[in-house]
Amino acid sequence: MSTLPTFDPQLVPVFQVDAHLAAVPPQHLTPEALQARFANPPAWQPELVRERKFMNRAPAQAAVLVGLVMRDEPTVLLTQRPAHMSTHAGQIAFAGGKCDEGDADAAATALREAHEEVGLDARHVQVLGTLPEYVTGSAFYVTPVVALISPAMTLQLNTHEVSDAFEVPLAFLMNPAHHCWHRHDFEGVTREWLSMSYQDGEKQRFVWGATAGMLRNFYRFLQA
Template structure:
C-alpha cells in the first residue's frame, strides 16, 4: 500500500463510541494497584497490535514511555511532535523512539528518549513493566514501557524533537466512553483507528492512532 495523503484525522467520521464498556475503577489506578497488576499480571490479550502498513520495509524496533505521573489524580505524560518531523508530524505521542545498539532493553530506550526529548530524569521514574509490541503503519515495532513518574519531576523540552509536553488524566483515558472509532478509505483499503480527544483548557488534545491504540491495550490490561 502506498503512503496515504495528508488528511485531518479530526474530520474523519466517528462510527462508534464505546459507552457500553466499563471504566477502570479509581482504586485500580493507584501506585500500589498498578504495581500489583504488573507483579501478578492477569491472562489477557491486547486488542490492537498492528496497523495497516504504508511503509515497505521490515519494522524498526522502538520503545515509548507510557509514563504515569502520580499526582493526587494520576495523569499520563504525553508530547506533541514538531511539524518538521518526517513521520507522524504534529501528532500526539509518548516520549520515545528507535532502539539504539547500546540500549540494554526497551526500558533503557524509553528512558533515554524521554530524557533526550523532555529532560525527564530517570531518578524520578519507576518502571513497572511493558505491554505487548504495537506495529505502526510507518513500520515501527513499538514496545510501550509503563512507569510511575514522581510529581517532583521537572521537564526541559528539546524543541527539535518535541513541540510541547502535557498531561491528561489517567481516569479520562481509561474510560471507554471517551474512546471513539474512526474509519477512512484510501485506494480501496479501509483503515480504522481510535481517538481519545481531551479538552485541555481552551485547547483540544487529539490523541489518536498508535498512541490511542497503546492506551486502549493498557485499558484492556487493567480491566482483565
C-alpha cells in the first residue's frame, strides 16, 4: 500500500532552479556524438539513484527506453500514463515496464515494452547503451536504455497502457536552467524531487519524479 498522500506535484513550491549549471552543447547531442560517448564512456557518477520508499511491495526489475528521435533538432520520446494505472497514474514516463523471464536483457525489455505501449518497431531503433539503475519509491529497479530512433518511425498507441505520446526537445531537457527542485513534507518525512516543465503548444508537459531523475543522470553522463 502507498503511504504517500495524494497531492498535485505541480503545486509543490520550487526551492531551487539549476540555471547556474551549463547546458550540454548542441554538438554533443548529434547522433555521432552520442554514439561516441557511449562507445567511450567517461568516468562519472549518477546524481540520483534511489527515491524514498512510499509503497510496500516486492521489488521488481524494469527497463525503460530513453528514446532519442534524431530529427534536425533531436527530441526525447515520452508517454503519459493513464489515470487508471495502479502506480504512477497520470505521470509522464518513458516507454517501458517490468522485465519478463523471456527478455534477454534490459534492452530487450525496453524494446518489447515500447512496441507494446506505442507500437514502436525495433527496426527504427539503435540501442546505444544503458545508464545506471534507478530505484523508484514504488520498488521498481529501473535500467534506462538509451537509443536513437529514426524519425521515419510511426506510433500506434495502446490506450490501455498509455494515454498520449509526445516529444520534447533534447536540448531543453539537457539544459539545467529548466531543472527545478521541489520539496514536500508529510508525516515528518521530507521528500525532494526534480521537475522539468515544457510548454508543448497548449499543453504543459510536467516531467517529474523518476523520469526527471533519469534525465538528470543522462545530463550528468553527457557533461562528464
